[in-house]
Amino acid sequence: MSIEQALVERSSNQCELCSATDNLSVYEVPPVTETHSDKCIYTCQTCKDQVESNIDITPTHWHCLNDSMWSQVPAVQVVAYRMLSRLAADNGWAQDALDMIYLEEDTLAWAKVALAEDDDIKHVDSNGVILQAGDTVTLIKDLDVKGSSLTAKRGTAVRNIGLTSNPEHIEGRVDGQRIVILTKFVKK
Numbered sequence: 001m002s003i004e005q006a007l008v009e010r011s012s013n014q015c016e017l018c019s020a021t022d023n024l025s026v027y028e029v030p031p032v033t034e035t036h037s038d039k040c041i042y043t044c045q046t047c048k049d050q051v052e053s054n055i056d057i058t059p060t061h062w063h064c065l066n067d068s069m070w071s072q073v074p075a076v077q078v079v080a081y082r083m084l085s086r087l088a089a090d091n092g093w094a095q096d097a098l099d100m101i102y103l104e105e106d107t108l109a110w111a112k113v114a115l116a117e118d119d120d121i122k123h124v125d126s127n128g129v130i131l132q133a134g135d136t137v138t139l140i141k142d143l144d145v146k147g148s149s150l151t152a153k154r155g156t157a158v159r160n161i162g163l164t165s166n167p168e169h170i171e172g173r174v175d176g177q178r179i180v181i182l183t184k185f186v187k188k
């Protein structure tokens with residue numbers, strides 16, 4: 001059975017992210033280490049275009065992730081996690097979903113590895129200094145955390161940051177809560 005046939009069967013012939021039934025094709029979830037249906041998702045062109053590019057995200061389209069993030073398929077979970085990470089800084093619902101999504105340890109590592117390995121993307125702080133995963137940064141202004149009553153105070157140190165596929169966003173923990181922070185509001 002070809003990969004496409006396997007995916008058609010697994011997905012009941014619909015987009016595994018948004019359930020659309022037109023223009024479906026195979027998307028290999030990076031990093032591509034082996035060619036296997038477990039490493040691919042079946043997706044519509046609308047989803048695929050936005051997953052593959054860093055621009056032109058239509059946030060409303062991605063409300064579909066509220067359902068598809070509960071998929072039993074790890075590759076789908078990985079893409080859902082990555083898209084929610086990209087959306088979280090500007091969309092409270094995506095941050096909420098990111099707080100709820102559950103990935104097995106291996107799957108979470110997969111979701112994060114490609115984000116960190118994307119060489120085209122450089123994250124820089126408010127002074128233009130390059131940020132790397134694991135760095136400690138300081139907030140340069142008070143930040144309201146979307147979707148909560150928490151305010152992250154200016155001067156708060158955020159340790160062990162994570163990089164996202166969006167060069168303007170980093171991830172870090174404030175008061176035990178994982179949040180997405182705009183790089184322009186931090187300094188190393």
Ligand SMILES: [Zn+2]
Nearest residue numbers: 015018044047
């Ligand atoms: Zn779709």
